[in-house]
Amino acid sequence: MLTAIREVQIPLLAAMLLGACAAKIWRALRAPADTGRTDPAGLFPAHLQRPIMILVFAAELGLGLGLIGTALKFGGTRPALPATIARTGTALFFLIAVAVLNETRQRRPASGCGCFGELSGTPIGLRTIARPGLLCASAVATLGLPPLRMPSSSAEAELWLAVLAFELALLAFLSPELGEIMVRLGYSEPCELRRVPVGRTMTALQASSPWRKYAGQISAAPPSDVWREGCWRFVVYPGRERGRQVDIIFAVYLQSRRPVVRAAVLDADTDEVLGPAGTRESAVI
């Protein structure tokens, strides 16, 4: 049982370190010149922040690859020196992380840990600090472990999986990033914030029944005004009705399927409403 727990730690630690590397690369590609950091690197002077983040990245990458590379090949019944170095280095890395996160929490309480790039923007809490503490303990547990081997029986494989599932659940509990990922996966931007091309609005308008009703009264091809307020885009056309100059205004709700379209006709000179105006039920911007 104890051996199974120890053996699971190495792939788990390697996955965490390499995952953190990948997230940092993603962040660096999206904001290559970001020196105004809101993570622990922000504790350092501006000119040192980038080198420090590169150092952290290199350490994570080196340790992650080192854990994998030394897990199988070196040693017989006892681990060889490279494996011991990689595992000790991992333990030290997470121990330092605990201290840095604790310091950041006290000095810059609004900062995120930055562990997984932009996913780690949540202010550092006790859970965030406990996570590297747990990983440090995991790395310590791997010291002295012989090279990894495949499970010798199905019962042993099940035990491995059970230990892995429990530890993943524990890490998930300690990771604010998981909530951020879930939110992003299921996120749909509110219509007020969604960028919608005018062309799409015009297509929706011209497929609507209010358009068919009033198209015959429109006297000029281009609209005289187009603007947007929140979830509504408004399109105004000049027109004529019974010899009077009128403004025909359409309001198109900015949603992708079956958008609500409303219309009104105003006397261009007196602003008197001549055609059907909307009711207040859908007047949400």
Added chain:
Amino acid sequence: MRHLADIPRWCDDVTDSASPARFARRSLLKAAVLGLRDESDFSVIAAGNGDAGAAERPLIYTVTGRILDVSPHIVVLLTEHGEQRFPLAASAEAWRGGPVPPAALRQGDHVVIRRRLPGAPVIDRIWAEIGRVTGTIIERDEPPGLLVDEGPAKGRRIVLIGPQATGRIQVRFPRLEPGYLIDVIGLKQDGYLQALIPATSQPPYRAGHPPVAPMVSGHVPDPASGTAVWHEPGEEPENLLGLAYPALDPETSCERAAAATSACSGDLHAVEEYAVDPHATGSGCVRLPYLSVGSLVRLRNDCAERARVVPVTSCGATARLFCDRCVTCGTSRKGRIADLTMAAFVELGGALEVGCFNATMMIGS
């Protein structure tokens, strides 16, 4: 059938002389088509000013003009209505680089004055030759002379920081270096601003990388809270009651207008690397719904407990770069929600030399 090619490239710009009536009419048309005509004072105001233009709503507290004469008891201004005389309250205060007696103001000074009561002649505050520069530092000389990019719509300004103001400003703006944000208030001089007061505190990040706003589920919260600041008129009318809104619809507004010609001479290629297009940096730290020039919002000064309906009159995308707070009365929520004209800022009870007030903005109806 109308084709997409028929749709002109819409360009909202309130300084366009042909446009104010079009913008003013928008609220009326919106109210008509959405059936809001009778229920919102937004539309009542719009209807009452239908031909006056969104830019010309009445100011009841604020007057702008140039000083023709001043004495301890009276000030004579040249305003848009001609020569006007205003009695000074006994407690009247004036600002010209700092607190000064009203009689110390000079002929020819451009001033913004605040009436003690709405529409009353007696005035209690005067700001003379006050200016503000808000943007990204793109060049620095010694002694502190800065070239500041205020965004594509406003262009570039020169800021000089005298020895007497350096310490005060650097306490709040420690990084007076290219690539960082600055927001200072001071005296307008010929071709530059003599910075005297830090308007806010400097955000810790580089201008091009403001924090990302939290995601919003459902609809955007209305009302929105944050900071309201002010800007110099530029090409706008001095007495414009309006605001530069940080989130104009990018599809129908002049958000990506070509950068204005620089206010200073010299080769600018060396500084372009620090110039930031605020439209390319995301939404800033406040998520605000897209609006257009002519949209009406109700803005409340939480410090003075005074509210007004104010039209959107220009693009305030530079405000998105500033993820800061106002501490005029308590600590505001993070982020700038409105960049008011000077007249609107004073009208809402703000003090120009303070630079901001905690604000609540109601956008919908």
